[in-house]
Amino acid sequence: MTKIRTCLFGLGHMGKNHLRVLQEDSRYELVAVIDPVTDSLPATAQAVPLYKHLPDDLAFELAVVAAPTELHYSLVTGLLQRNHHVFVEKPAASTQSQAEELVALAQSKNLKLAVGNIERCNPVVGALRKVIGSGILGRLVHLNGLRAGGFPRNVKPGNNVILDLGVHELDLFRMILGPLDIVHGIGHSTQMSSIYDAAEISVRSKQGVTGTVHVNWLTPQRMRSIRVTGSEGLCLVDYIQQTCEVFGNGLKSKDSIFASLPWQTDAQGLDTVQIPVVAKESLKEQLDQLHLYLSGKDHVLAIGAELIESVSLVEQAEKQVASAHVLPFHDPQSERR
Structure with missing residues (x-):
């Protein structure tokens, strides 16, 4: 070869x-x-x-x-x-x-x-897409993404937490839901007056599914997760641990592609199951997907219109936060003067 x-x-x-x-x-x-x-x-x-x-x-x-x-x-x-x-x-x-x-x-x-x-190539995202595609969650209602921790070693002017971290969640929401609108944004600047290091962004899909992205550089522990709420169930994904769990009432008895998995039912009747995920470093899977793309085969990378929209969503979110909804740098010392 x-x-x-x-x-x-x-x-x-x-x-x-x-x-x-x-x-x-x-x-x-x-x-x-x-x-x-x-x-x-x-x-x-x-x-x-x-x-x-x-x-x-x-x-x-x-x-x-x-x-x-x-x-x-x-x-x-x-x-x-x-x-x-x-x-x-x-x-x-x-x-x-x-x-x-x-x-x-x-x-x-x-x-x-x-x-x-990169998260497009995280194996656990493949499991999540399989869960959503199976219909076991019912009609999608809301997505909640959390990406926290990991202050950059060198923060340059023009950089911010949306550009650094929010881009991942916004791109995944778009991958799952299709074209999105940014409906609200709010941010904090706690360490440097010109750079926001925490932000909350709300989105809505063309079908009416909503989503909330929370990103920050401040949390001491790195946290990377997404929660998908449907009309009949909930799916929790941890990007770092590469775990995918499904919760709901009566899901165990549903005729689904997950029926043969070892479901657990608690005293309140809540059914829970771990969706199998073959762990793999996302960067290595990304090279696999890149090779598929270069070879003219199906892949999950963002190209063309999706590449453009991944940039557009970040730009829209930055404008929302910067224009009207940013909470400026707060210096506690100023209250003592």
């Missing part, structure tokens, strides 16, 4: 993760790493050329972009113009108009362009 010659752009936190999984995957041949500020590869990495800038004569098919968000648009544009397929870390661009331009450019040159919304 011919390996995909790949060049990695950016060797920050996520870039190092991409470096590791690319070098562990025999389907990809990492031919170079480009980073203008890094002088050496991690000690655990296999030897590969490291350049400050992209050499004009470097031959490769696929670019994996893990550079800072503010560089995504210009970097991806240049790579597409050089006729390279591109996989770019989330968000694909800073604005909806930029995302539209990138998608149009890729399509005009018959190139592949996808964004790394």
Whole structure:
């Protein structure tokens, strides 16, 4: 099998993760790493050329972009113009108009362009989609997403918790529910006056299903979960533990694809079951999905209209919070003066 010659752009936190999984995957041949500020590869990495800038004569098919968000648009544009397929870390661009331009450019040159919304590739999300698709929850009513903890090592101007964390939940809500509207947003700036580090975002689907996303950098413990409420049942998913549980009254006796699983019933008649999930690192599954996409096969990556909407939802949420619903930085010392 011919390996995909790949060049990695950016060797920050996520870039190092991409470096590791690319070098562990025999389907990809990492031919170079480009980073203008890094002088050496991690000690655990296999030897590969490291350049400050992209050499004009470097031959490769696929670019994996893990550079800072503010560089995504210009970097991806240049790579597409050089006729390279591109996989770019989330968000694909800073604005909806930029995302539209990138998608149009890729399509005009018959190139592949996808964004790394990683939770799409979490095996537990596959289990959740199977639960929803089975109809065992009844009519979907509300989704609640929680993504908390993990203050970034370096918060740059222009970054915020919606751009960093909220993008994942908003993209998953869109993946599950279809096109969404942002109906409300509120945020807090507790550490720096110009950057909000906690936010609550409300959404609504075209079918009337609602959703709430809570994200923050403040919680000491990393928490990543989604709760899906239906008219007949509830599904709880933990992204980190990769667990998927279904709860409801009378679900055990339903004729469903989960009927043969070991259901438990408590004293109050509540039925509960664990949906089987084959644990796997999401980044490695993401490479599997990328390979399917590059091979012209079915995949779960966000491309085309979904890539554009993943950027648009973040942009809309930021505007909601920034324009009218942000709770500004509060300095307790000011009350003592």
